[in-house]
Amino acid sequence: MSLPDPLLRLIEELQHLPGIGPKGAQRLAFHILKTPREQTDALVGALRDVKERVTYCSICNNITEVDPCAYCSSDARDPKVICVVEEPQNVASVEKTREFKGVYHVLMGALSPLQGVGPDDLKIESLLARVDQGVAEVILATNPNVEGEATAIYLARLLKPLGVKVTRIAMGVPVGSDLEYADEVTMHKALEGRREV
Amino acid sequence: MSLPDPLLRLIEELQHLPGIGPKGAQRLAFHILKTPREQTDALVGALRDVKERVTYCSICNNITEVDPCAYCSSDARDPKVICVVEEPQNVASVEKTREFKGVYHVLMGALSPLQGVGPDDLKIESLLARVDQGVAEVILATNPNVEGEATAIYLARLLKPLGVKVTRIAMGVPVGSDLEYADEVTMHKALEGRREV
Numbered sequence: 591m592s593l594p595d596p597l598l599r600l601i602e603e604l605q606h607l608p609g610i611g612p613k614g615a616q617r618l619a620f621h622i623l624k625t626p627r628e629q630t631d632a633l634v635g636a637l638r639d640v641k642e643r644v645t646y647c648s649i650c651n652n653i654t655e656v657d658p659c660a661y662c663s664s665d666a667r668d669p670k671v672i673c674v675v676e677e678p679q680n681v682a683s684v685e686k687t688r689e690f691k692g693v694y695h696v697l698m699g700a701l702s703p704l705q706g707v708g709p710d711d712l713k714i715e716s717l718l719a720r721v722d723q724g725v726a727e728v729i730l731a732t733n734p735n736v737e738g739e740a741t742a743i744y745l746a747r748l749l750k751p752l753g754v755k756v757t758r759i760a761m762g763v764p765v766g767s768d769l770e771y772a773d774e775v776t777m778h779k780a781l782e783g784r785r786e787v
Numbered sequence: 788m789s790l791p792d793p794l795l796r797l798i799e800e801l802q803h804l805p806g807i808g809p810k811g812a813q814r815l816a817f818h819i820l821k822t823p824r825e826q827t828d829a830l831v832g833a834l835r836d837v838k839e840r841v842t843y844c845s846i847c848n849n850i851t852e853v854d855p856c857a858y859c860s861s862d863a864r865d866p867k868v869i870c871v872v873e874e875p876q877n878v879a880s881v882e883k884t885r886e887f888k889g890v891y892h893v894l895m896g897a898l899s900p901l902q903g904v905g906p907d908d909l910k911i912e913s914l915l916a917r918v919d920q921g922v923a924e925v926i927l928a929t930n931p932n933v934e935g936e937a938t939a940i941y942l943a944r945l946l947k948p949l950g951v952k953v954t955r956i957a958m959g960v961p962v963g964s965d966l967e968y969a970d971e972v973t974m975h976k977a978l979e980g981r982r983e984v
Contacts, residue, residue: 593879594852596836603833606826608818609811620876621805623837623850629803630838634831636800639793640820641827653820655791679817682790 597623646678649720651696651713653678661693668692670726674717674745676700676733684731692729695720700737701744709744718748727755734761734779794820843875846917848893848910850875858890865889867923871914871942873897873930881928889926892917897934898941906941915945924952931958931976 592598597619604615622630646652647659654660661667661681671692673684676699684690697712721728728749732738742758749756762780763772772780789795794816801812819827843849844856851857858864858878868889870881873896881887894909918925925946929935939955946953959977960969969977 592882594841594850596833596840596852597850600833600837603830606822606830607815609814614806616876617806618804619837620874622834623841623875625803627838630834633800633803634834636793636797637819637827637831637834640797640816641824643793644791644820653791653794655793677817678820679813685789 646696649716650694651678651698651716652681652694666691670724671729672717672720672725672727673729673731675731676738676741680731680733692727697732697741700732700741702737712741714745714748717745718752721749721752721754725754727757730756730758734759843893846913847891848875848895848913849878849891863888867921868926869914869917869922869924870926870928872928873935873938877928877930889924894929894938897929897938899934909938911942911945914942915949918946918949918951922951924954927953927955931956 593601600619600622601612601615604610604618605612610618643655644653645655645657647654647657647662649658649662652659652661656663662669668691671690672695673690673692674695674697675681675684676697678696681694681696684694695713695717697714697717699707699712701707701709701712717728728745730742730745732741732745746756746758760783761776762783763769763776769777790798797816797819798809798812801807801815802809807815840852841850842852842854844851844854844859846855846859849856849858853860859866865888868887869892870887870889871892871894872878872881873894875893878891878893881891892910892914894911894914896904896909898904898906898909914925925942927939927942929938929942943953943955957980958973959980960966960973966974
């Protein structure tokens with residue numbers, strides 16, 4: 591006489607999502623039980639559509655509905671400058687600046703020996719192949735953490751012998767923050783990267 | 788050149804779920820994009836099944852796959868004792884004690900003038916009809932907050948004239964907690980409800 595089977599199954603499936611534990615899954619499941627049928631149908635449709643219609647660009651691995659993606663096929667973007675990011679969602683972060691006019695390369699992760707992610711698990715070979723075809727600059731925009739930094743160093747060592755300019759995004763204190771809250775590593779990077787004004 | 792339409796739609800649909808904001812919805816959507824097709828299919832199937840197979844008991848409004856529910860149709864439960872709770876998930880909380888052997892009545896909410904929930908929005912009439920058919924005790928197990936307390940008082944006023952014993956679950960300091968962290972209202976209830984040892 592516990593919860594009905596379909597509800598237990600939904601609670602279990604919801605727990606596979608990141609950041610959703612047993613309590614959260616139960617709350618969501620009971621919410622779904624209460625919502626009008628049409629709303630659940632809309633969610634189900636959206637889930638299916640994403641799996642059916644969204645794919646990865648065969649050139650840069652960014653998510654897209656058409657292959658190659660809008661960035662790779664655009665005449666307005668400079669294919670000689672490649673910005674390397676870890677995940678598709680990182681493309682949006684760079685785009686927000688409205689300043690970058692080059693193209694992207696999504697690695698689909700970062701090197702992480704602890705999590706068993708090695709060079710072969712990332713889209714590195716296709717990046718090297720692209721650079722081989724003549725690229726002016728590769729901007730390494732992997733995350734400013736241990737894995738992202740290790741990945742950037744690894745890539746730089748592979749890319750430089752190809753004769754391409756390799757740069758890394760600046761690390762330092764974030765704009766609008768307070769020095770009081772800057773950790774020592776960030777502060778160190780900020781001092782190290784200081785510029786004359 | 789923003790995110791693909793199906794992904795934007797999924798992010799929007801996910802935001803309809805409680806406790807999931809724009810950032811959380813985006814993180815979930817990108818996760819779903821990455822997971823194997825079978826896992827999303829399992830989630831979709833579970834969502835559909837819950838809407839198709841889980842219904843409400845026509846007697847007590849608890850969730851169930853068969854009507855009447857297992858509690859209402861069980862010979863091992865005493866139909867003369869009804870435990871009134873706000874939501875179907877509250878049934879599980881009472882069942883956890885393994886002590887209650889009566890049946891349930893789910894109100895499907897609590898009185899809340901601020902949220903526009905009045906007596907007509909709750910399953911009160913069917914409760915009165917059940918009590919009318921001869922019930923020994925009604926245990927009011929609505930939540931120990933303002934809405935639950937108001938609902939309990941309202942129900943007690945309706946039920947007592949029917950000649951049924953009406954009780955309210957005890958409120959006090961939770962077992963295993965520390966008095967230091969008890970708020971004044973809980974402490975007040977704990978003192979008020981003190982018993983001789």
